[in-house]
Amino acid sequence: MVRKSGDRVWAFRFTDLEGKRAQMEFAKAGDRDSPSGDALTLSSAREKARDYKVALKREGIDPRVKKRATGQGSKTFKEFAEEQYPVWCQGLSEEELKQWQRSIRDVPSLHDKKLQEITTEHVLEALKAIWTLKPVTASRTRQRIERLMDAAKALRLRTGENPAAWRGNLKHLLPSPRKLNRKKGHRSAPYTKMPQMMTGLRYDAGNAARCTEVGILTVSRSQEIRLMEWTELDFEARTWMVPAEKMKIKGELEPKPHLVPLSDQAIEIIQSMPRTDKYVFPSDHAEQHQPFRANALVGAIERTAVKSTMHGCRTSFRNWGADNKEHNFRREVLEFCLSHRVGDEAELSYWDSEMIQRRRDALQAWADFIKPRKNTSGEQPPESKRQRLKLVA
Template identity: 30%
Template sequence: MGELTATGLKAKLATLGKSPLQAPVRIGDGSGLHLLVKANQTSGGAWVLRYSYGGKRRDMGLGTYPAVGLADARAAAEEARKLLRSNTDPLAARGAEKAAQARAAAEAEIKATTFREAALATVAAKRDGWSNPKHAAQWLATLEQHAFPQLGEMPIAAVDVPAVLRVLRPIWPKIPETASRLRQRIEAVLDLARVRGWRSGENPARWRGLLSEELPPSRRVKRVEHRPALSWQQMPAFWTALSNVDGMGAAALRFAILTAARTGEVRGMTWREVDMEASLWTVPSGRMKARRTHRVPLSAAAIEVLRAVQPERPRSDHLIFSGGDNVMLSDMTVSAVLRRMNEPAEGENPEGPPRWRDHEGRAIVPHGFRSTFRDWAGETREEGRDVIERALAHTVKDKVEAAYARSDLLEKRRPLMEAWGKWCLQPAGIAEVRSAELERSDGKRRKAA
């Protein structure tokens, strides 16, 4: 039995409260149990059991008074003494219990974390590294449509190879390119889950040596369909038609064609990026697909497009091709220009092929003009592959080659872009004669080779 009583303890605390304490006071109950009262806490205190273990003095907290009463403190102290009698350190036992509880909580969290939650966490982790803000929505849309119905509510730790294959097998032969992209995104989600401790073991969505044994390469399932592109020989005739189309979407498309740029880069460009005197457009790395600054030499034709939309006093931070109130044009606005140009005129067969189409009869799209430029440059110009690839802002895939090829070949690209602008703007009739001459000349070069 201890030395204190509940009433006696209250009386001692009342006495301590009558005058300020200069130092902490211990009210002992015997056998190492005492109430530690600090100078500013005379209405209560902390229960402490002082004991020795392994030759060292140790203090073990048992709770605060009055939340923990005298009887409860004695009971807790006796449990600790039982551990001491069995040669167990009570503080070490408490630490082990807390660690076990933490492990149990972590295991419960792992079991509770679903594939959907891990996917959202993956997007949040990668968002700042994506140049296009819409990429997050596209990333999730693919998972929402194809993966979440099967995996969404499944614990991330339970996702295995059969589960991944249940998602991929139905769509692999139908839409192989999308299916391959989906596999990569599932793999990324599972990688993040492993890093965060939500799962362990190998990634069941890994391709090499795993899913490659179950599925054929996507490129062999179906031929990759490239974006429909106009032949370069038709470019002057198309330009004549495009010149008769008004609106900011048409202006943005003209500029994208003349610079061989992606429409997203054009739609987001501001006056700050353009140096009219130097005929130069500098696209910051944050808006480039490859996350590298890209300098574009502007031809006389491209400069004219800019002058046509330039306000009297342009603000450096304002968009050049704005839909009004400095709002960026949508990608659909630019695409709609081509759709309207391909609408059948009165009296034409609405079921007939589109006026502006690729060699397979498909209606052309804005991104296809980069291919048009690539074909024109490759077949008619002498600048060479490196200069053309730099004009398209393509990265060098070989890491060793990329380490040495640091120049963007700006000055070599200037005559290339100037010639492209002249080709686009020359009258269609003259262009047909010129393209025939170029094709004959190209044929002679091939024979000579």
Template identity: 30%
Template sequence: MVKLTATTVKSRHDPGMYADDACRGLYLCVGTGGAKSWILRTTVYGKRREIGLGSVRDVSLAEARDEAQRLRKIARAGGDPITKRSRETITFAQATQRVHAAHVNTWKNRKHTETWLSTIENHVYPSLGTRPIETIGTADILAALQPIWTAKHETAKRLKQRLAIIFDWAKTAGHYHNENPVNGITRALPIVKATDNHMEAMEWADLPAFMADLRKREGVSARCLEFIILTASRSGEARGARWEEFNLKEKVWTVPGNRMKRGVPHRVPLAAPVIRLIEGQRGLDPDYLFPSPSRDKDGKGRPQSDMVFKALYERMGRSGFTTHGFRSTFRDWCSESAQVDRDVAEAALHHTTGNQTERAYARSDLFDRRRKLMQRWAEYALLEAVQRAETKLRRIKRRQS
């Protein structure tokens, strides 16, 4: 018997019951499939009983100890902790808040963190927020989802997933004693045909002319868009680019994992035109490569808003594509014109390829091959701009001669 700690709880993988020396009767139960839960062994009315206290994922060690001590106190006083516990109820809103608090630090996507709770507050709280969670059934969940199932299908699907998580937690924590009411509910809802929702993209053949027009534009947003296109990066990665992420001597931009969609750092080789673009941004801000003209409340720089590109397209008189769509433009060019190997093109976009086993062995990011690819891409994208500049130079020389 040892005193359990958060570290030992995390490190236990062999199936079995592990007693906690700091709390008599409390055990960490590790199942054959690796699932971990808390069990309290105590005596109720002269009989040995085991009481589940919830999953380790949802109930911390400290919470399990507090609950175990509370239930043992009830048993010592001659009461039935199982019956007493089953009568305790919390509202749906309280359960939601507890689940949100338990998971919020594990989410890296800021938008997901903000919308996870607001979606439930908007569509479920009005009818079910104050209801004891134990009283909520499948019909209640159906009534909450039906109004938005077809009109806002993507939102409804995410909401359904979040509700399932809340009721799973409530069941393992002892606040809900029936089957998860979300299970099987899709069969009662209408089928919504999936539609492709790809971002509109510019044809790769039209890109050089667009880049020639873009390079005539002044301003941070124009340079940021040019950078996005030449590096095939996502808007948020480029807008949030910091000087500390760049090694111009080695010609590489290393985006940290906390700014990447997959949470994995990404090395981006920088072609010669991109290096010149970066050098032109010096002096605007000590932190951000493409700073917003407005400062934060402390007077420090901050990234541009994603809305700056919409305004830029309007000034250019351009439409029919999105900023994110330039990644598709790059990918189509790789396949249809440059005939680049699929793995290299996908690595440039920081996409994974192959199944789990293949990814486990293919750990190279193909950086050297990507460096050549990005130089070719920059030369193609700026082709018309270079040709126009050369034509202009020839005209000047003819006039001078």
């Protein structure tokens, strides 16, 4: 086509993704003798237009977006990552920032790659070096790369499918991280030993023990309970709202906030904590106000002489609930207490109930089993029991 100025340019006419007719200029028109370095001959222009047409038809990429991304996508993966993740980590723990730094450090082959040129093959090559050695860490690294690629696409710095996506992409090229990590299951104690563990924690004076107690009473994950904030608690409603960003990302599902009903025992411990800053259970070994690291909670459990991990305590709760004949808890109630949703996609699309009262009953029964409530009625124990207490004294 010829502009009003008299300049001749090549233009690609096409029907866009919304079914509208569109036109895009992509190069100056020239011949083989043209002194201009950016001019294209007829054959070269046809080849370029053919590439745009293929990308539009097969990949659903609007050529105007592709052209803009090619022009702007001069940032490298590392440059873009170091711009983005510090902003995402604001308000979170220092550990979250360190995990992002480790993830970027674990994929050096991507550092100097331009955002637009990164392909599934590049991501696959970067992950293979760590995938079988540390599957859990590698899986989280993949999720972080995927988030960065989504952000780059949203900012129009690249086009096309996400090269780090799991479903329909890397899932068919890499072994499942869950299967690779299956042999390293979390150590859990029989639920009959949980009252003994709670007794041991009660005599531990540190904040880590209080944090561990409430974590076990609410059957929450280590990260969720360590990062509990006062603003997330509603003492009138007796609930704790765990924000989506603190929830574990499971598979490809977007994390959602999780409402936790609080038992009497959990509220008593929480209200005994001094309100010094935003975290309910600040580290008592750090100079600044910050949460504990995960190994602090594991250490508190080890001091009780009962062998388990924080995640293992969740297993203990699940086994107790399944074996409990007195209450006969429904399976979905127990799973929801663990912030798991059961059912296929169709069922979950219709199920948005919080089951708050049913879960409250289950968690209160669990609390009464592992940490019986004190006798606050003021009544004296029966005569025979008082006599036994005297004899023991």
